[in-house]
Amino acid sequence: MNYDYIIVGAGIGGLSAGLNLAFNKKKVLILEKNSLPGGIVTTIKKGRFEFDTSLYDLLDYGSEEHIGSLQRIFKKFGLDIDTISIPYNIRIKSLDEKFDEVMKGDIDDWILRLEELYSGSMSTFRSLLPVLKEIDEALNLLKKGKKDSLKDFPNFIKYLDKNAYEALVDLNLPTETIHVLGYLWIEIGSPLNKLSFIDFAEFMYKYIFKRPVALANKNIDFTLKLVNRFQELGGKIYYRSWVKEIRNLGEKQEVVLEDGTSYQAKEVICNLPERYVIKNLIKEDYPFLNQKENARTLSMNGLVVYLGLNKSYQDLKLYNYRYYEFQNLNSMTNMKSMKEFYHHTIEAIVPNIVNEKASPKNTTILVLKTLYNDAPWNKINASNYYQIKNDLAKSLIEEFELAFNIDIKEYIEEMVVATPFTFKKFTNRSNGSIFGPMRLGYDNSINRLISYKEEGIPHLSFVGEASIFGGGLDNAIYSGYYITEQLLKEERRND
Numbered sequence: 108m109n110y111d112y113i114i115v116g117a118g119i120g121g122l123s124a125g126l127n128l129a130f131n132k133k134k135v136l137i138l139e140k141n142s143l144p145g146g147i148v149t150t151i152k153k154g155r156f157e158f159d160t161s162l163y164d165l166l167d168y169g170s171e172e173h174i175g176s177l178q179r180i181f182k183k184f185g186l187d188i189d190t191i192s193i194p195y196n197i198r199i200k201s202l203d204e205k206f207d208e209v210m211k212g213d214i215d216d217w218i219l220r221l222e223e224l225y226s227g228s229m230s231t232f233r234s235l236l237p238v239l240k241e242i243d244e245a246l247n248l249l250k251k252g253k254k255d256s257l258k259d260f261p262n263f264i265k266y267l268d269k270n271a272y273e274a275l276v277d278l279n280l281p282t283e284t285i286h287v288l289g290y291l292w293i294e295i296g297s298p299l300n301k302l303s304f305i306d307f308a309e310f311m312y313k314y315i316f317k318r319p320v321a322l323a324n325k326n327i328d329f330t331l332k333l334v335n336r337f338q339e340l341g342g343k344i345y346y347r348s349w350v351k352e353i354r355n356l357g358e359k360q361e362v363v364l365e366d367g368t369s370y371q372a373k374e375v376i377c378n379l380p381e382r383y384v385i386k387n388l389i390k391e392d393y394p395f396l397n398q399k400e401n402a403r404t405l406s407m408n409g410l411v412v413y414l415g416l417n418k419s420y421q422d423l424k425l426y427n428y429r430y431y432e433f434q435n436l437n438s439m440t441n442m443k444s445m446k447e448f449y450h451h452t453i454e455a456i457v458p459n460i461v462n463e464k465a466s467p468k469n470t471t472i473l474v475l476k477t478l479y480n481d482a483p484w485n486k487i488n489a490s491n492y493y494q495i496k497n498d499l500a501k502s503l504i505e506e507f508e509l510a511f512n513i514d515i516k517e518y519i520e521e522m523v524v525a526t527p528f529t530f531k532k533f534t535n536r537s538n539g540s541i542f543g544p545m546r547l548g549y550d551n552s553i554n555r556l557i558s559y560k561e562e563g564i565p566h567l568s569f570v571g572e573a574s575i576f577g578g579g580l581d582n583a584i585y586s587g588y589y590i591t592e593q594l595l596k597e598e599r600r601n602d
C-alpha cells in the first residue's frame with residue numbers, strides 16, 4: 108500500500124502532524140512501536156489510581172477570550188478539548204537563600220510581592236512585559252517566513268544573540284528577581300545563562316499572557332481522542348509496529364518494520380530525535396547532520412515518583428499546585444549540584460488542586476520529580492539499578508517532607524517510579540531526557556527555524572520536541588502542525 112506520508116511515532120508531535128495531513132485529505136499512516144498512542148503522554152493505572160505521566164501544564168492553549176495557537180489548531184481539526192485553567196499557585200523554596208514564597212493570584216500580585224522583596228522589581232518587570240509581547244509577535248512573523256518585517260521589532264534584534272541572564276540584566280531587573288523568575292528554567296531544562304533570551308521570552312509570554320491549562324480528563328483519553336479524530340479523517344495507525352529502517356528509494360521512501368513488513372510513501376516524518384534516526388534508521392551518511400547533532404545538547408533526564416495517597420489534599424495540607432525546592436535560586440550554580448544523585452532540587456505537582464477528579468474521593472495524587480544534569484545514570488548497571496531506584500525514590504519523598512513540612516510517607520497507597528531508563532525504553536530517547544534537545548546558545552529555535560530546510564534529509568522531516576521549537580507539549584504539538592503546513596505548501600508549489 109502506498110501512502111502520501113508515513114509518520115514514525117504516535118507521540119503528541121506525530122499525532123498532530125497526522126491530524127493536519129489527514130485533515131488536508133492526504134493518505135497518512137502512523138507507525139507506533141507501543142500498544143498505545145501518546146508516547147510520553149500516557150496514563151498508568153495502579154490500584155484505584157490513574158497516574159498521568161505528563162501534561163500538568165499545557166501552554167499556548169489559552170482561554171475562550173485569549174485563544175492560543177493550540178486551541179486554534181485543535182478547533183480547525185474539529186476537536187474540542189476539555190481543559191481547566193490553572194491558577195498561579197506555586198510555592199518556591201530555596202534552601203541557601205532562605206527564600207520561601209507562594210506565588211499566587213495573577214501576575215500583578217507577583218510583581219507587587221517581588222517589589223516588596225526586591226526594590227526596583229515593579230518598574231523593570233512592567234517594562235519587560237511589552238518586550239515579551241514584541242518578541243512573540245516577531246517570532247510569529249518569522250514562522251510565516253516574513254523575515255523582512257523584523258526590522259520593526261528592535262528588541263527582537265537587540266536580544267537575538269543574548270542569553271536570558273544577560274538580557275534580564277540589561278533590562279535592569281534586580282539580580283534576585285532574575286533568579287526568582289529563573290525558577291522557570293527547570294521547566295525549559297536550561298540555566299538562564301545558557302538559554303536564548305528569545306526562547307525564554309517566548310515561554311514567559313505564553314506563561315503570563317496565555318495562562319497554562321490542565322486537561323479535564325486523563326492523558327490517555329486526550330491522546331485517544333486525537334487518534335479517533337485522525338481515523339475519522341481517514342488516517343491509519345498501526346500499533347506494535349517498530350520501525351527499524353527508512354530507505355530512500357529516490358521517488359519513494361520505504362519504511363521497514365522489525366518483522367520485515369514495509370510501507371512506502373512520498374515523505375516520511377519522524378516523531379523521533381534526529382540523533383536516533385541517523386544512528387539507527389537510515390544508512391546514508393549526512394555529515395552536516397552529524398555536525399548538527401554533535402552541537403545539540405540533550406536536556407536533563409530525571410526520576411519521577413507518582414504517589415497515590417489515601418487522604419485528601421486538604422487533610423494532607425498540600426495547598427499548592429506546584430512546589431519547587433532548590434539548593435539555591437541561581438539556576439547557573441544550582442545546575443552544577445544536579446550532577447550528583449542526591450541533591451536538593453525537586454519539583455512536585457498536586458493535580459487534585461486544579462482537578463477534583465484527578466483521583467478517587469478523599470485521595471490525592473502527588474508527583475515528585477527531580478532532574479539530573481548529565482552523568483550519574485551512566486554508572487548504573489543491572490545489579491545496582493533497583494537498589495538505586497528505590498533509594499532515590501525514598502530520598503525524594505523524604506526531601507519533600509522535610510522541605511515543606513508535610514507528612515506523606517504513611518499515606519502512600521500506591522507508587523510508580525520512572526527513571527531515565529523507563530523513559531528511554533518507552534520512547535527511544537537516547538538518555539531518557541525529559542524535554543529532548545535543549546535550545547542552547549547557537550542551537551536556539553530561531554537558528555533551527557531558519558536552517559531546518561537547508562540542513563535536512565531529502566523527504567524526511569522531524570516533528571515533536573526534537574524538532575524546531577524544543578521540548579514541552581505545546582512545542583511538540585505546534586511543530587507537528589507547522590512542519591506539515593510547510594510540506595503541504597511545498598506540495599502545492601510543485602503541483
Ligand SMILES: Cc1cc2nc3c(=O)[nH]c(=O)nc-3n(C[C@H](O)[C@H](O)[C@H](O)COP(=O)(O)OP(=O)(O)OC[C@H]3O[C@@H](n4cnc5c(N)ncnc54)[C@H](O)[C@@H]3O)c2cc1C
Binds near residue numbers: 476
Ligand atoms: C514526567 C514528565 C512531565 C512532563 N510534564 C509536562 C508538562 O506538564 N507540560 C509540557 O508541556 N510538557 C511536559 N513534559 C514534556 C512533554 O511530555 C514532551 O515534551 C512531549 O510529550 C514530547 O512529545 P513528542 O511527540 O516529541 O515525543 P514522544 O512522546 O517521545 O513520542 C515519540 C513516539 O515515537 C515512538 N517511537 C520511538 N521509536 C520508534 C520506532 N523506531 N518505531 C515506531 N515508533 C517509535 C515512541 O514509542 C513514542 O510513542 C513532561 C515530560 C515528562 C517526562
